[in-house]
Amino acid sequence: EMEDWQLQQCCNHDQVTFIATIGAFIFVILALWRTPLLTPFKLITVFLHEASHAIACKLTCGHVDGIKVHANEGGVTHTRGGVYWVILPAGYLGSSFWGMVLVLASTNIVTARIAAACLAVALLIVLFIAKNWFLRGLCIGFIIFLALVWVLQETTKFHILRYVILFIGVMNSLFSVYDIYDDLISRRVNSSDAEKFAEICPCPCNGMAWGVI
16 A cells, blocks of 8 residues: 555654655755765756756747756756746756655655656657757666666555655755755856846845745
């Protein structure tokens, strides 16, 4: 019998387990943050960050020329047209949004399957518009990983799909916070989405807005 992770009439044993699992994932992610073990999951969060830029571009009638994700956990989305001040912050907001969606999807096996399938389809689409072979390899590798997890879920007693989706969701949520910290506070990068956004929207409240986000 599958655990009920939905937080209705909180909190029974299964729901406490769900919350504890999130806490455990946060601890593991923070403990292993700078180790190679998390690199594939970090790169997927970078992919979702860049995909959010691309989606914002398409929603504002722009054209996406391509997406790149690099081994150093950097990425870039080449766009033409669209509303620039909507496209720029979409990466940060998108990471948080996808993290929330995946965490919520993990509460039910049906929605977890849907989330895994949607992620696989998104990776398959990006496989054909990727501008570098590293991103193509990442897409292929993660599609295979999701397929293996799905097979284990359906054919064995190792029902781990929900945990994988939850882990990716928590990872995205944490990565969005880290991304904003890295770009605005530690400033380890020479240029960032936030800096470019400030150039086109020179509002004194920009810093406060990013802090709230």
